[in-house]
Amino acid sequence: MNFDYTDDQRAIKSTANEFLANRYKMEKVRELAEAGEYDDALWGEIAELGWPGIFADEEHGGQGLGQVELTILMEELGYALAPAPFLSNAAAGLMLAHAGSDEQRQGWLPGIASGERRGTVGQLSEGVAPLVPDADSAELIVLLDNGSASVVEAGDAQIERADTIDSTRRFFRVQADGGEPLEGDVDAAVARVEVALAAELVGVAQRAMEMAVDYAKERKQFDRPIGAYQAVSHRCAQMLLEVEGARAATLYASWVADHEPESLALAASMAKAYAADAGWRVTASSLQVHGGIGFTWEHDLHFFLKRARTDGSLFGSPRTHRDRVAELAGLSRSAAAAV
Amino acid sequence: MNFDYTDDQRAIKSTANEFLANRYKMEKVRELAEAGEYDDALWGEIAELGWPGIFADEEHGGQGLGQVELTILMEELGYALAPAPFLSNAAAGLMLAHAGSDEQRQGWLPGIASGERRGTVGQLSEGVAPLVPDADSAELIVLLDNGSASVVEAGDAQIERADTIDSTRRFFRVQADGGEPLEGDVDAAVARVEVALAAELVGVAQRAMEMAVDYAKERKQFDRPIGAYQAVSHRCAQMLLEVEGARAATLYASWVADHEPESLALAASMAKAYAADAGWRVTASSLQVHGGIGFTWEHDLHFFLKRARTDGSLFGSPRTHRDRVAELAGLSRSAAAAV
C-alpha cells in the first residue's frame, strides 16, 4: 500500500503547477474574470500539453491515464483559478468515455481529447439546464436528467448567458429537445465528474488557506502578527484539517474510480460532500482572517470564495451527497431528500 | 417596557440563592446524589418558604404569583443543583392549575402548593412512562399522552426505579391504566412545564459557566492563566452568549405565560429548544476548559453536565421544539418530525 503519487504523477503535478502559475497569474485571472472571457491562446497551450485527453484512451487520442491524473490537474486548475473551459470539456469526456457507446466514443472523444471540438455537461431541472458551463463554445452538450443522459449538438440547443457569482467561469442556460442517449452506466460516469469537481474544490481551498496563513504571518494588530492569536491560528488549523480531509477523500475516490469502480458511488459522494463543505468553509474562513481587505473586490480572495460556492452546488449539493452516503453506507433511501 | 425584575422578584431571587447556597452546599448535593436520595427535612423548609405553591392561586393555598417567579426559583434550583422533588411537584401543579377542572384544582392543588401531598408528571410512550421524576414519593401522577392528560393516584400505578445518568434526580418507570382526564388546555399547561425546565437549564448552565471562568482564571499552563488564551477565553464568551440567550428566551416565555398566553406555545418551544442546547453545550464546554480534572467523579461538574443532558430530553427534545417553532412561525406541519 502506498498512498502517495508515483514519480510520473509528481511530474504532472509540478508541470501543471508551474505552467498555471506562469500563465494564469492573478492579474490575468482577474482580467479574464472581469471581462467574462477565456483566453483561446492559452487553451491552445493547454491542449498541446495533452491535458484535455489525460484520462482518455490512447485510441481516442488521449493519454491513457486515469482519474488520479485528472484529479492532479483539476486540483492545480482550482489552485490557479484558471478561467478555461477545462472542467466542462473533461466532464463531457468522462461522460462519453464511461457511458458512451463505442460509436459515440469514436465520434466525439478525439475532439474532446485534443481540445478542438469541446463538450460540456448540464443537469436538467424541468426541461431546462440552468447552469451549463461553457455551452457557447462547446460543440456537444451532454444533458443529464435523473440518471439518464443524452448528447445534443450545440447547434440544436438554445443557449443563453447566465450570470453567476463565479465570474471566472462562463455559465449558460440551455434548452434542447431530443438528443442521442448515452447507453452506458450514466451514474458511474457522473460520479467521475463529481470527483473532478471535488478535486477542483481541494485546489481552491488549498489556495485560500495559503492566502490566510500568509496574511496571518504578516498582518500585525496590537503589535503582534495576527497569526499569533489562537482565534486566528486555530481557524487556520481548522482549514488544514478540512483541506487535508477533502484531499484524502478525493484522492481515494480517484483511485477507486481507476481500480475499484464498485466502490465509486460511495467514494465520490463522500468526496464531493466533504470537499464542497470544505471549499466553502475554508474560503469563507480565509475571508474572516483577512478582515475588511478580504471583503474588497481588489483583493483576489472573493474569486475563490465564489468559485467554491458555485462548485459546491454543481452536480449535487453536499446535502444530496450526504443523503446518498447514508443510503450506500446502509440506511435505506430517504423519502424526503428534497434539496 | 421594563425587562428587569421588580423589587419583589429580586427579593425572591436573593432569598432563594442564599437559602440554597446554604442548605445545598456541593458536598451535600454530592452526598445525596451518591445515595440517590433527597432530604425530607430540607423539603420541609422549602415548603415553609411557600415555594411549592408560588404560582398557585391563594385560594388553593398558593402565593398567587406567576410563571416569572417560578422561573426565578427554578433557575436558582438549577444553579444549586438541589436534589429535591420540586420540579416534579411544580409540573403537576402547573398541569392541574392550567388544565384541571375547578374540582380537580380544589382537590389536588392545595396539597401540591403546601408540599405535603406531592405530584409529578410523566410522558407516555406506548403505554409506559419511562422517565417520571419522583414518582415514588408523589401521591398523584399526571400522565401525558399526545396532547391529552390524565391524573392517576400513585397507589394505582406500577412504579419501578429507573437509573439515569442524572443521579441528582430520582426517576421512575410508571405504568398505569385509566386515570381521570384533565379537561382543560393540556398543551398550554405543558408549555408552562417546558418553561420551568428551561429555567432550570439556565441555572445549570450559569453555574457551569462560572466554574469554567473561575478555573480559567486560576489554572496556569505555560506560565499563564489558561483564560488568557483565546481558545479558552472565546469558549467562555460563547458560554455567556448562550446562557444570556437562554435566560432572555426563558424570561420572555415566562412573562408571556403570565400576560400574553396566546403567544405561549411559540415562546415556550423557543425557550426549551435554546436552553436545552445551551445547557448541554455550556456544561460540555466547561468540562473541556477544566481538562482532565473535569472528567473526574471527584469534580462537581459532571453532575451539572448530566442534569443538563437529562433535562434537555424531558418534555420534548430540542429538535421537536425547533420543529414546532417552524410550524408556529409559519411553516406547515412537518411529516417527519420523528425524534
Place this chain on the structure above:
Amino acid sequence: MDLTLSPQEQAFRDELRAWLEENHPGSEPEGDEAAFEFRKEWQRELADARYAGLSWPEEYGGRGATLIEQAIFNEEMARAKAPMTANVLGLVMGGPVVIAHGTEDQKERYLKPILTAEEIWCQGFSEPESGSDLASLKTKAVKSNGEWVVTGQKVWTTYAHEAKWCMLVARTDPDVPKHKGLTYFLMDMEQDAVQVRPLRQITGEAEFNEIFMEEARIPDENVVGGVGNGWAVAITTLMHERAGLGFGSAIALKIAIGELMDEIRERGLDEDPVIRQRIAQIYIEAECLRLIASRGLTQIMKTGIPGPEGSLVKWQWSDANQALTELAMDVRGREAPLVDDHWTYRFLRARANSIEGGTTEILKNIVAERVLGLPRLR
C-alpha cells in the same frame, strides 16, 4: 418586569404609525444619485416632524426620546420598509458627539444642517493598517499657523463622496502611548487636499470609500473635545452607535427570516425536516438577540451605561444573518449561484457582518475581558 409598552410609549408608537401611514414616500428610485436625493428629501420630512435626531434634546431639534422610543422608532421604520435617511452617520454619531463634547459655537454651527441633511457627515476612523487595533492609527495632524495640517489615509468610509464633514481621528502627538495623542476633528471634505476613492466590495457595489489626505487643512476651532482626547470622544461615539443599532438589526433580521420563509413555501420546501430545523434555529437566535437587546435597553436606561449586551447582540446577529443567507442559498438549490436581485447579494454582503463595526474576534475578547473578567493576553 413588564414587556408591554407604557401608555406614553404606546402613544408614541401610535402617533408614529399614523404619521408613517400618511407620509411614507414609497420605494426608492433607481440609480445612486436619485436614491440619495430621495433619502435627503425623506430626511427633511422626518426632521420637520421631529423624527430625525429623535434622541437629541428638544433644544437642538430632537425629541429627547428614550431608548425604548428609539427602539420603537427603528422597529416601526423597519416594519414599514421606510427608506434610510441620507445622513445616518450625522444623526447617529455626529450630532450626539457635538452635543456631548462640542462647544456652543460648534452646536450652533453644525447641528441644524445635520438634521435637515443639508450637510452630510462621514466617519474617518479606520485605516488600512489599523482595523481592530483602532488606537494604532497613523494619520497625522500637525499644527501650523493656527490650523491643523492632516496627512494620511482612511478607509471603510460610507457616504464620503456625498459628505461635507468628516469625523476624523488623527494623531496629534506621536510621542505618547498610542491611545493618547489622538484628537477628534471635523474636517471639511470640500478641499482638493482630500480625495475620495470608491472601494468596491465583493458584491460588486461600492458602499464604502477610501479617503486620501495630503496636507488637508482643519481650522483649530474644529477640534472636538480638546486636543489629545480623541480616543475618549471616539469611543463614546462607538458605544452609542452599537447600543442604537442592536435593536434595529434584530428587527431587520426577523423581516429577512419572514422573506426566506415565503421563499421556502413557494418552493414547496416547508415540510422539509432539515430546512425546518435550520430556519427554526435562526428564528430562535433572532428572537434571543432581540430579547437580549431589549434587556440591554432596560439596563442602559437604569444605569446610563451601555452594557456588554451590545457586543453579544452584534456577534449573534452576524452569526444569524450569515446562517440565514447561507440557508437561502441552499433553499435556492441548483440555481443558487445564479445572480438574482436579492439573495446572492445578501449572501455575499453577509460575509462582512462578522468584520464590520467590530470583528467577532474582538467582540469575544471584549466579552471575555470586560464581562467575564478573564485576563487579557496583551
Place this chain on the structure above:
Amino acid sequence: MDLTLSPQEQAFRDELRAWLEENHPGSEPEGDEAAFEFRKEWQRELADARYAGLSWPEEYGGRGATLIEQAIFNEEMARAKAPMTANVLGLVMGGPVVIAHGTEDQKERYLKPILTAEEIWCQGFSEPESGSDLASLKTKAVKSNGEWVVTGQKVWTTYAHEAKWCMLVARTDPDVPKHKGLTYFLMDMEQDAVQVRPLRQITGEAEFNEIFMEEARIPDENVVGGVGNGWAVAITTLMHERAGLGFGSAIALKIAIGELMDEIRERGLDEDPVIRQRIAQIYIEAECLRLIASRGLTQIMKTGIPGPEGSLVKWQWSDANQALTELAMDVRGREAPLVDDHWTYRFLRARANSIEGGTTEILKNIVAERVLGLPRLR
C-alpha cells in the same frame, strides 16, 4: 499511488486472519480481575505467535513489522472484536523506548516479560499541575548513595494497580530551564513508598489511577537514555504512540458507526432526513481520518518521521466520536438519559476524547505552529 495491499501485506493479513479464526478467545469474562487475567492469557498466546510486539525487531521477539502491517493488525483485531492485550503500554511504548534508548542490560532484563505480560507496565508522565504543559512537571528525583529518591505525584495512569514497572519522567535538575533537567526512569511499583489510588471518572469507572511517591527508590541502572534527557526520550515515545493509534482509532470509529446504524434501523429512523445527514457526515469524517492516517503511514515509511497527520487524526477522531455518541443519545430519544450498557457509557466517556493524549487546543497549536508555520504566542 496504490491503495491495494502488496503481496507480502496480503499474505500477512491472510495468515493473521486464519490464525485469529483459530485462536480468537471469545469475549471477556465479567469482573475486572477475571478480565485482566483473560487479557494476560490472550497476550501470551499472541506473543507465542509473535503477534505481540509486532513492530519490535525479530531479535527481541517481534516481527519487525512495517507500519502498514501494524495497521493491518489493528484493523483485523478491531474487526474480529478481539480482546485487548494486558500490557498495552509496555508493548506500544515501554518496549520501543527500551529498544531505542536502553542499554544492552536493560534490553536483556525488560523486553521478554513485556511481551509475555509477565510484567505489566504503566506510564508516569502527567501530573495534576502539568497537563498540557508536560515540561512543567514537579516530581523530583534526587540522587543519594547511588540511587534515586523520588517524591511527587502522577495522574492519569492506566494499569498502575497491575503494573510492575512505571515509565516515570521526573525532574533531576531544578536549576535548568524546564525542558532540560528531566530524566526518564523505570520505577519498580512494588515498594511501599509508591501508593496507587484509583481515579474515578464521570462514567463511574476507574480506568485511571493516581500514583503518590514518597521517597520511592530507583537504582541508577534504571535510568533510560541518560540523566537530563528525559524530555527527548518521552517525546519520541509519545510520537510513536500517536502514529500507531491513529489508524486503529479510525477502525474502532467505523465499527461504532455500524452499531449506531443498526440502532437507527431498529428504531425505524433510517428514513429520517435529519438523522441521515448527521450519521452520513460522521461516516465521511471517519473515512477522511482513516485516509489521512493511511497517507501518514506512507509518509512515515518514506521519511521515518511521523508527520502532522497524527495531530489531525487525533483531533478529528475526538470530534467525530463525540458527534457520534451525541447522535446516539438523540437517536435513543426520550430514553436517552436511562443508563444502558452501551451508549450512555460511550457518550460520557467520549467527553474525555478531546482531552486525553493531547487536548484539541494543543493539537491545534501544533498544527498551526509546526505545519503552517504560524508564530507561537509564548
